[in-house]
Amino acid sequence: MDLGTLLWIITIIMCGVFLVISLKVSRKAQSSFLNYAIGGKSFPIYLILFTQFATIMGVGNFIGHAGKGYQVGLPWLAFILGEQGxxxxxxxxxxxxxxxxxxxxxxxxxxxxxxxxxxxxxLGGILASMIMIAWVGGQGKAFGHIFNIVTGANPIPIILLFTVVFIVYTTLGGVYSVVWTDLFQGILVVIFGTAFYIYAFSPVNWSLAELGMRLSEVGKSELWSFRGTNTIELVTKFITGCIGILVAQIYWQRCFAAKDKKTARNGLLWSGIVAIIFVVLTALVGMVILTLNQGLAPDDAMPWFMLNYVPTGIAAMIFALILAAGMSSADSNLNSASVLITNDLVKPFNSHLKDAQLVKCAKILTVIIGIFASLAAIYASSILDLFSRAYSMAGGGLVPLLIVGLLWKERRDEAFEMGRKNSKVTPWGARIGIVSGSILTQITALGANRVLTALVISVFLIIVVSLLTPPSSPKIQEDTP
Structure with a gap:
């Protein structure tokens, strides 16, 4: 049986399993918006741990980061350390x-x-949803690449096909569907991922020293060094990866869904530690692939490796790994994006909506966002370009507000509690900070350090404007357009 046939069989089986899981939890998920969004804040440590890990290990981490390792080499680790760290x-x-x-x-x-x-x-809901939409699009784009190289299929129908799959089972079960399918997917990623890395480093005899030597032999020694790399560029890569994750709804959502704060902290901590190891290894695998073939497009590196270097059975295992990771990341981000738009754009301006209407709105938005993400996947130049732009815009706008808001308290000795504002940031300070930070990250005239510049300016404007404008009040909250 050839690899192309195996890919389709694995896809059909796994999609069927995910659909069954989603159907089983659909009634509970749709019983209230709180259940649909955060599972009624009831998830134990094993669900939080595996849903975090499976979500982190999206297909972009296997295809995109391998491609960047192939193209950029060791300097790309700065972005990985920022993003995963x-x-x-x-x-x-x-x-x-x-x-x-x-x-x-x-x-x-x-x-x-x-x-x-x-x-x-x-504004926060719009910016935060951009990261989620980019991740959904990235998963579809990566699957399109794989099927195009392995089976010769046109990538656009493949992107659309997987988008439909993402939409169907995410719409059915909300976050319940996400966490229970992630448990299955996360276990697969751990098992198949470990086996994959053992096999993938065999061409260099599992030796980093030999990897560096092989890169030198093919005329790519500069990829095994940080020499000649702009320090500001490295710092910018680190900051770009870091700030985007700090405002990614998928991580906040899991913490809100955890049964208590200890579960939230430990689940994210251990999943993050394992993920940073896996993603660094993936970038190194990209460099291993470069020693085998120097004529590939970066995003084609991993699919080529599957098709031309590894045995069919191992390649099928790798694909199952990538499929599990991609499906997990897509459903998590699709659910998070629809919850963001419903909760932060629709609900505040339509306070009369009932719980069932909010659930229905989230389901409709899941379809709309899925379609939009598929278009982004089709037209984006590369998988990581999708992520990087979304990270910088959302992070540049929201991280300064989050940090200043939490540190600049009205009552220093009082802990933050639900229903009690405890920050000196004013509405106009928040608005100006968000808009300026997000826009400045996209102005190329600011140079390679534009993300750092945007963060500093946003912090400055939040503080200054807040000092010059009146604080929020119940009336302002209710009447602000």
Whole structure:
């Protein structure tokens, strides 16, 4: 049996399993918006751990980061350390805080304890959803690449096919569908991932020294060194990866869904530690592939390796690994994006909506966002380009507000509690900070350090504008357009 046939068989079987799981949890998930969004804040450590890990290990981490390792080499580790290391930072400094709350989204948290402004909440929902949409699109784009190289299929129908699959089982079961399929997918990723890395490093005899030597032999020694790399560029890569993750709804959502703050912190911490090891290894595998073939497009490196170097059985195992990772990441991000838009754009301006209407709205938005993500996947130049742009815009706009809001307290000795604003940030300070930070990250005239510049300016404007404008009040919160 050839690899192409095996890919289709594995796809059909796994999609069928995910559909059955989604059908089983659909009634409970759709019983309330709180259940649909955060599972009624009831998930134990094993569900939080595996859903975090499976979500982190999206197909972009296997295809995209392998491609960047193939193209950029060791300097790409700066982005990985920022992107993946931020999960550990999040776990240590934010997960415990989030775990004691029962918000549906982190813009809702910002609105309640920091800004008290529904316009700020809406802006936060829009920016945060961009990361989720980019991740969904990235999964579809990666699957299109794999099937195109292995089977010769046109990638566009493949992207659309997987988008339909993502939409169907995410719509049915909300976050319940996500976490229970992630448990299955996460176990597969751990088992198949470990076997894959053992096999993938065999061409260099499992030796990093030999990998460096092989790169030198093919004329790519510069990829095995940080020499000649712009320090600011490395710092920017690290910051870009880090700030985007700190405002990614999928991580806040899991913490809000955890049964307590200890579960939230430990689940994210251990999943982050394992993920950073896996993703660094994936980038190194990209460099191993470069020693075998120097004429590939970066995103084609991993599919070529599957098709031309490994035995069919091992290639099928790798595909099952990638499929499990991609499906997990797609469903998590699709659910998070629909919950964000429903909770932070629709709900604040339509307070009359009942619980069942909010669930219905989230399901409709899941379809709309899935379609939009598939279009982004079709037209994006590469998988990691999708992620990087979304990270910088969302992070540049929201991280300064989050940090300033949590540190600049009105009552220093008082802990943050639901329903009590305890920050000196005003509505206009929050709005100006979000807009300026997100826009400045996209202005190329600011140079390679534009993300750092955007963060500093946003922090400055939040503080200055907040000092010059009146604080929020119940009337402002209710009447602000």
């Amino acid at each position: 931020s999960k550990i930072i999040f776990a240590l400094f934010f997960a415990g805080l989030a775990g004691k709350f029962t918000y549906n989204t982190f813009p809702e948290m910002i609105d309640d304890i920091i800004a008290r402004d529904k316009v700020t909440r809406a």
